[in-house]
Amino acid sequence: MNADGTINRTALPVIINPDDMKALEQALRLKEQYPGSTIQMLTMGPARAADVVREGLYRGADGGYLLTDCAFAGADTLATSYALATAINRMNGYDIILCGRQTIDGETAQVGPQVAEKLGIPQITYAEEISGITEGRITIKRHTDDGMETAEAPLPVVITVDSSAAPCRSRNAKLLMGHKRSTITEWNLADINGDAAKCGLAGSPTRVKTVGSIIPTIKESIVIGNSDEEIELLMKELQSWL
Amino acid sequence: MNNLFVYIELQEGSRVAEVSLELLTKGRALAGQLGCLLEAVAIGTGLEDIATQLMPYGVDVLHLFDSEGLYPYTTLPHTSVLTKLFKEEQPQIALLGATAIGRDLGPRVSSALDGGLTADCTALEIGDHTDTATGKHYENILLQKLPSFGGNIIATIVNPEHRPQMATVRAGVMKKAILDAHYQGKVVHHDVKEYVTDADFVVKIIEHHIEQARHNLKDASVVVAGGYGVGSRDNFDSLFALARELHGEVGASRAAVDAGFVDHDRMIGQTGLTVRPKLYIACGISGQIQHTVGMQESTIIISINTDSEAPINTIADYVIIGRVEEVVPKMLKWRKALHPLTKREISESIDQS
Numbered sequence: 001m002n003a004d005g006t007i008n009r010t011a012l013p014v015i016i017n018p019d020d021m022k023a024l025e026q027a028l029r030l031k032e033q034y035p036g037s038t039i040q041m042l043t044m045g046p047a048r049a050a051d052v053v054r055e056g057l058y059r060g061a062d063g064g065y066l067l068t069d070c071a072f073a074g075a076d077t078l079a080t081s082y083a084l085a086t087a088i089n090r091m092n093g094y095d096i097i098l099c100g101r102q103t104i105d106g107e108t109a110q111v112g113p114q115v116a117e118k119l120g121i122p123q124i125t126y127a128e129e130i131s132g133i134t135e136g137r138i139t140i141k142r143h144t145d146d147g148m149e150t151a152e153a154p155l156p157v158v159i160t161v162d163s164s165a166a167p168c169r170s171r172n173a174k175l176l177m178g179h180k181r182s183t184i185t186e187w188n189l190a191d192i193n194g195d196a197a198k199c200g201l202a203g204s205p206t207r208v209k210t211v212g213s214i215i216p217t218i219k220e221s222i223v224i225g226n227s228d229e230e231i232e233l234l235m236k237e238l239q240s241w242l
Numbered sequence: 243m244n245n246l247f248v249y250i251e252l253q254e255g256s257r258v259a260e261v262s263l264e265l266l267t268k269g270r271a272l273a274g275q276l277g278c279l280l281e282a283v284a285i286g287t288g289l290e291d292i293a294t295q296l297m298p299y300g301v302d303v304l305h306l307f308d309s310e311g312l313y314p315y316t317t318l319p320h321t322s323v324l325t326k327l328f329k330e331e332q333p334q335i336a337l338l339g340a341t342a343i344g345r346d347l348g349p350r351v352s353s354a355l356d357g358g359l360t361a362d363c364t365a366l367e368i369g370d371h372t373d374t375a376t377g378k379h380y381e382n383i384l385l386q387k388l389p390s391f392g393g394n395i396i397a398t399i400v401n402p403e404h405r406p407q408m409a410t411v412r413a414g415v416m417k418k419a420i421l422d423a424h425y426q427g428k429v430v431h432h433d434v435k436e437y438v439t440d441a442d443f444v445v446k447i448i449e450h451h452i453e454q455a456r457h458n459l460k461d462a463s464v465v466v467a468g469g470y471g472v473g474s475r476d477n478f479d480s481l482f483a484l485a486r487e488l489h490g491e492v493g494a495s496r497a498a499v500d501a502g503f504v505d506h507d508r509m510i511g512q513t514g515l516t517v518r519p520k521l522y523i524a525c526g527i528s529g530q531i532q533h534t535v536g537m538q539e540s541t542i543i544i545s546i547n548t549d550s551e552a553p554i555n556t557i558a559d560y561v562i563i564g565r566v567e568e569v570v571p572k573m574l575k576w577r578k579a580l581h582p583l584t585k586r587e588i589s590e591s592i593d594q595s
Binding site for chain 1: 253314316317318321341342343345346347348349350352353354356357358359360361362371373385390395396397398399400401402403404444445446447448449450451452453463464488489506513520521541542543544545550555556557558559560561562563564565568569572573576577580581
C-alpha cells in the first residue's frame with residue numbers, strides 16, 4: 001500500500017481479471033457470429049499489463065491498447081472511467097463495449113456503468129448470455145437480485161459480463177506463436193488528449209482518510225481438541241442454545 | 243437543500259425493499275447528527291401507498307416520480323431523475339442499496355455528476371477530516387468505512403470536495419427500526435416529463451423471471467460455513483449434513499466460493515450476505531475481515547481450524563483445533579446420538595417414504 005492509502009500496484013502481479021475473461025469470451029462469440037467484426041482490447045495499468053492485452057490476442061482479439069502513464073496512478077473508479085472513456089473515444093468507433101462485471105480486488109462494479117455514462121450510451125449490467133443482434137438491437141439475458149431478465153438495447157452499448165457467464169476458451173497455439181512478440185499500442189495521457197485534472201489521484205473525488213488495522217472484539221474463547229469426549233461435551237452444550 | 247437522500251428500491255411494483263428501510267434508519271440517525279432533513283426518492287409506477295411504508299422511518303421529504311414505464315427498473319430513466327434532482331437539491335449525502343439495481347444506478351449517477359461513490363460500505367459515520375496534502379479541514383463529512391484490500395484492515399474513505407457524498411451498502415448490514423409510526427413528512431409529486439425524455443426508454447425489458455430462492459441463509463438461526471480449509475466440493479457434503487441436522491443453512495467464505503467448493507449465492511461477508519444467526523460454525527475459515535464483517539454479530543461462534551492462530555479464533559466462543567473432515571462428522575454423530583428424531587420428524591419421514 002502507498003502512503004496515500006492507494007494500492008501500490010507495482011508491487012502486485014498483473015493478472016487478467018476473471019470476469020474480464022468472461023467478457024472476452026462473449027466478444028469472441030460475437031465475432032464468430034458476425035463475420036467481419038473485430039475485437040480491440042483495452043486496459044489501464046503499469047507496462048506489464050500489456051500481457052493482459054496479449055492474452056486477448058492469443059484467443060482471437062485483433063488488437064489492443066494499454067493506457068499507461070503516471071498521471072493515471074492512484075485513480076478511483078471515476079478517474080479510471082474518465083481515462084477509459086477518453087481512450088475509447090480516441091479509437092476508431094465501436095458498437096459494443098464488453099467488460100467484466102467487477103474486479104476481484106476492488107469489487108465495486110462501478111467502472112462499467114461510469115464509462116457508459118461518460119460515453120452517453122446505454123448499459124446492460126450482470127449479463128450472462130448474449131442471444132444475438134437483430135436490426136441494430138442486442139438481446140441479453142441478465143441477472144437481477146430475484147432472478148433473470150431479458151433486456152433489449154440499441155447499439156452502441158456497454159455490457160458488463162457476470163461471473164456466471166460461459167468461461168473463456170483457452171489460448172490458440174497458432175495465435176500464441178504469432179503474437180508472442182507483437183507490440184501492444186501504448187497510450188499515455190497526451191496520446192488520448194486527456195485532462196490531467198480528471199485522471200489519477202488528482203481526478204479522484206474519493207480519498208483514503210485512514211487505513212487502520214481493526215482490533216476485533218476479542219472474546220475469551222474456550223479452546224478444545226477434537227477428541228470424541230470433547231466434541232460430545234460441546235454438542236451437549238449446543239443443545240441448550242438451539 | 244444539502245440534505246441526506248436515500249434512493250428507494252421497489253420490489254413487485256410498490257413494495258419497498260428491506261435495504262431501503264435499513265438505509266432510511268441509518269440516514270435518519272446521520273441526518274439527526276448533521277441537523278439536516280432526511281429525504282427519500284421513489285421512482286416507479288403506481289406508488290400511491292409508498293408514503294405509508296416510508297414515513298414511519300422518519301422521512302421529512304418524499305420525492306415521488308410516479309409514471310408508466312418507470313417500473314420495472316431500467317438504468318436511463320432512473321439515472322435522469324436522480325441526476326437532475328440532485329443538481330436541483332444539492333444533497334450532501336446520497337445512499338443506495340448495494341443491490342443489482344443500486345450497483346447499476348449509483349455509478350451511473352456518480353459519473354454524470356462527476357462525484358465519488360464508495361461501494362459496499364460496512365459502517366457510515368459523521369466526522370472531521372484534514373487533508374494531509376493541503377492541510378484543509380473538513381467538518382461533519384461522511385466517513386465511509388469498509389474492509390480494505392489485503393488483510394485485516396479497515397479503510398475510511400472520504401469525499402471531501404464533491405457533493406453528494408455517495409455510498410452503497412449491502413442489504414442486512416444496517417438494521418432497520420421504525421422511528422415513529424405517526425411521523426408525517428412532506429410528499430412532493432414531481433412531473434416526470436420534466437426529468438425523463440423518450441430517449442431514456444431505449445432499453446426494453448422483454449421478460450422478467452423470478453427464481454425461487456434456493457436457501458434461506460439470510461434468516462437462518464444456525465449457519466454452518468466453510469472456507470478454503472474444507473478442501474473440496476465433496477467435503478462440503480458433511481457441512482450440508484450438519485446444517486440439515488441443526489435445521490440450519492450452509493454458508494461460505496469467498497475463498498471457498500472462488501475455489502468452486504460452493505455456489506456464489508452462499509457467500510458471507512462484505513460483498514456477500516450479512517448474517518446474524520444464533521449459532522455460527524466456521525469450518526476451515528481463516529477469518530479475513532471481509533468475511534467477519536458479515537458474521538461477527540452471530541450470538542455463538544464456533545471455529546474449527548487446524549491453525550490455532552487463525553484470526554477468526556479471536557472472535558470465536560469455542561475454538562476446536564482439528565481438521566474439518568474429522569471434526570464435522572464427529573459433531574454430526576453426537577448430534578444424532580443426543581438429539582434423536584422427534585416423533586413428528588419420524589412420522590414425517592415415514593410419510594415421505
